[in-house]
Amino acid sequence: MLVPSLAGLFVVSVYPTLFLLRSCFYQMDLTGLEGSFVGLDHFRRIASDALLWKALANTAVITAIAVSLELVLGLGAALAVHGSTGSPRASLGKTMFRNILIMPMVLPPIAVAIVWRLMYDTNYGVINGFLSYFGLGPVPWLSDPALAVVSLILTDAWQWTPFMFLVLLAGLTALPEEPYEAAMIDGASAWQQFRDLTLPLLRPVILVAVLIRMMDCLRLFDTVYVLTRGGPGNATETISYFIYRTAYENFDLGYAAAVSFLTLFLTLFLSKLFLMILGIKERREPEDVRP
Amino acid sequence: MNPKTSGRSFIWRAASLALLAAAILAVCFPLYWLLITSVKFRADQMTFPPVWIPARWTLGSFHEAFVVKGFGAYFVNSLVYAGCSTFLSVALGSLAGYSLARFKFPGQLEPKISFWILSTRMFPPVVSLIPLYFLIRKINLLDTPAALIALYAVFNLPFVVWMTRSFFKEIPVDLEEAAMVDGLTRFQAFGRVTLRLAAPGLAATAILCFIASFNEFIFALTLTTLKAVTLPVGIAGFVTQYKVMWGEMAAAGLVAAVPVVVFSLLAGRHMVKGLTMGAVKG
Numbered sequence: 001m002l003v004p005s006l007a008g009l010f011v012v013s014v015y016p017t018l019f020l021l022r023s024c025f026y027q028m029d030l031t032g033l034e035g036s037f038v039g040l041d042h043f044r045r046i047a048s049d050a051l052l053w054k055a056l057a058n059t060a061v062i063t064a065i066a067v068s069l070e071l072v073l074g075l076g077a078a079l080a081v082h083g084s085t086g087s088p089r090a091s092l093g094k095t096m097f098r099n100i101l102i103m104p105m106v107l108p109p110i111a112v113a114i115v116w117r118l119m120y121d122t123n124y125g126v127i128n129g130f131l132s133y134f135g136l137g138p139v140p141w142l143s144d145p146a147l148a149v150v151s152l153i154l155t156d157a158w159q160w161t162p163f164m165f166l167v168l169l170a171g172l173t174a175l176p177e178e179p180y181e182a183a184m185i186d187g188a189s190a191w192q193q194f195r196d197l198t199l200p201l202l203r204p205v206i207l208v209a210v211l212i213r214m215m216d217c218l219r220l221f222d223t224v225y226v227l228t229r230g231g232p233g234n235a236t237e238t239i240s241y242f243i244y245r246t247a248y249e250n251f252d253l254g255y256a257a258a259v260s261f262l263t264l265f266l267t268l269f270l271s272k273l274f275l276m277i278l279g280i281k282e283r284r285e286p287e288d289v290r291p
Numbered sequence: 292m293n294p295k296t297s298g299r300s301f302i303w304r305a306a307s308l309a310l311l312a313a314a315i316l317a318v319c320f321p322l323y324w325l326l327i328t329s330v331k332f333r334a335d336q337m338t339f340p341p342v343w344i345p346a347r348w349t350l351g352s353f354h355e356a357f358v359v360k361g362f363g364a365y366f367v368n369s370l371v372y373a374g375c376s377t378f379l380s381v382a383l384g385s386l387a388g389y390s391l392a393r394f395k396f397p398g399q400l401e402p403k404i405s406f407w408i409l410s411t412r413m414f415p416p417v418v419s420l421i422p423l424y425f426l427i428r429k430i431n432l433l434d435t436p437a438a439l440i441a442l443y444a445v446f447n448l449p450f451v452v453w454m455t456r457s458f459f460k461e462i463p464v465d466l467e468e469a470a471m472v473d474g475l476t477r478f479q480a481f482g483r484v485t486l487r488l489a490a491p492g493l494a495a496t497a498i499l500c501f502i503a504s505f506n507e508f509i510f511a512l513t514l515t516t517l518k519a520v521t522l523p524v525g526i527a528g529f530v531t532q533y534k535v536m537w538g539e540m541a542a543a544g545l546v547a548a549v550p551v552v553v554f555s556l557l558a559g560r561h562m563v564k565g566l567t568m569g570a571v572k573g
Contacts, residue, residue, distance in 0.1 A: 005387035008445040013411040019422035077314050080307035099556055106555040107548050108506040110523040114544035115321045118328055126324055129341040219415050222508045226530055240417040247421055260418045271413030
C-alpha cells in the first residue's frame with residue numbers, strides 16, 4: 001500500500017536531485033536533452049555572478065524583514081485575542097475572526113498579487129489616493145527599487161501574518177495555566193508574565209512557525225511575477241524568479257539547474273533544522289501502545 | 292474567567308479590541324477593493340482620487356473576462372485539475388498513511404519512512420522545475436491536463452500521508468480488531484470503521500489539497516502553453532498583456548478566490564493543523 005506513494009515521491013524528489021547533480025556539469029538548452037560536458041564552469045559562474053548573489057541577498061532581506069514583521073504583528077494579534085476570551089460570545093467572535101483571517105492565506109497568490117497591484121498603482125491606486133488627502137505622494141510603489149522591495153514585503157505580510165497569528169494562538173491556547181496562577185500570586189506584572197512565562201513557553205511554536213515561513217520565502221515567486229517581474233532592474237528578483245528567468249527567458253537551462261542545486265542545498269539545511277525540532281516533539285509523545 | 296487576564300484593566304481590553312479591529316480592517320479592505328473594482332464601470336476605475344463607494348454597478352468586467360477573454364475555460368481547467376489530483380492524492384496517501392500507522396516495520400524503518408516522506412515536502416518546487424519539465428517533455432505530456440493532475444497529486448502526497456498517519460494513529464486499533472472478530476476482513480474493517488471515524492479529518496485534508504492545487508502557479512506556467520492553461524496562469528498572462536484592464540483583472544481574481552474561500556471556511560478549525568503539517572494542534 002505504500003508503494004504507489006513512495007514511487008510517486010521518488011519521481012518528484014530523488015529523480016530531480018540526480019538530474020540536477022548531473023546537469024551541474026553539463027550545458028543544456030530547451031531544444032536538447034543531451035548537452036556537452038562543461039566541468040566546473042557553472043560553479044565558476046555561480047561564484048562570479050553578481051545577479052545571482054543579488055537575488056540571494058534580495059531573498060534573504062525579504063525573508064528576514066517579512067518574517068520578523070509577520071511574527072511581531074501575529075504575536076500581537078494572538079495575545080490580544082487570547083486575552084479577550086472567556087465568555088461564549090467572545091469565543092464566537094474568535095471563530096469569526098479566525099475565519100476572516102484565514103482568507104488572505106488561502107487565496108491564490110496570483111489573486112493576492114492582483115489586489116495589491118491595483119492598490120499600489122502610482123496614478124490611480126487607492127493607496128496613493130488615500131495619501132493624497134494628506135497632501136502626500138504620488139509614491140512610486142512598484143517602480144522605485146527600494147520601495148518595490150517594501151511593497152513585496154507588505155504584500156507578503158498581508159498574506160502570511162494570519163498564518164503566524166493562527167499558529168501562535170493555537171500555541172497560546174495550549175499553554176498550561178498553573179504557572180500563570182503562581183505568577184499572579186507572586187504579584188508578577190503583565191509584562192513580566194509575558195517576558196518570563198509566555199515567551200519561553202511559546203518558543204518551540206515560534207520556532208516552527210518562523211522556520212515554515214522562512215522556507216516558504218525561498219519559494220517566493222507568484223507575487224514577484226505579477227507585481228514587479230523582478231524589477232525595477234533586479235531590485236526584487238528572488239532566487240525562485242532568478243531560476244525561472246534563467247531557464248525560461250534566457251533558455252540557459254544547465255546553469256539554471258546548477259543554481260537550483262545550490263538552492264536545494266540551502267533548503268535542505270533549513271529543513272534539517274525543522275525536522276530536528278519536529279523530531280524532538282515526536283520523541284516526547286507517549287510510547288506506542290500497539291500490541 | 293481566564294487567570295491570565297483577570298487582573299488587567301479596562302484600558303488594556305480596549306487596546307486589544309482596537310488592535311483586532313485594525314487587523315480586521317487591514318485584512319478586509321484589500322478584498323473590498325477587489326470586489327468593488329470588479330463591479331465598477333471603467334470610467335470609475337481610473338479616477339483620482341479613487342471612487343471609494345461606486346454609485347453605479349456593472350457585471351461587464353465579468354462578462355468581458357470570462358466570456359470574451361476565455362477565462363471561463365481556464366477556470367474549469369483549474370477546478371478539474373484540482374479535483375482530480377485531490378482525489379488521487381487522498382486515495383493513495385491515506386493507504387500509505389494507514390500502513391505507516393498500523394503495520395509493523397522492522398527496526399526503526401517506520402519513522403524513517405515517515406520522515407523521508409515529510410522531507411520531500413520541504414523540496415522547493417522551483418528546484419524540481421527543470422528536471423520535471425524535461426521528464427514531462429520526454430513522455431510527451433507538455434500542455435496536457437494529465438501532467439498537471441499527476442504532478443499536483445504527487446506534490447500533495449507527503450501532506451496527505453503525514454496527516455492521515457496521525458489521524459489513524461489516534462483511532463484505537465481495538466475498534467478494528469473488534470470488527471475483524473465480528474467477521475470483517477482487514478480491508479472491510481478499514482473501510483467501515485477506521486475510514487468512517489477519520490472522515491472529518493480526511494475531508495479537511497482533501498480541502499487543503501484542493502486549495503494547494505488550485506492555487507499552484509509556477510508549474511502550470513512552465514508546463515502549459517495553450518490548451519491546459521489554469522486560471523492563475525491565465526490571470527498572470529492577462530496582467531502583463533493588458534496593463535490597464537483593471538475591472539477584468541479584478542473580476543478574474545475575485546472568481547479565483549471564491550472556491551478556495553468557500554472550501555477553507557468548510558475546513559475551519561482543521562486549517563491550522565493542516566497548514567503547519569500537524570506541528571501545532573488546531
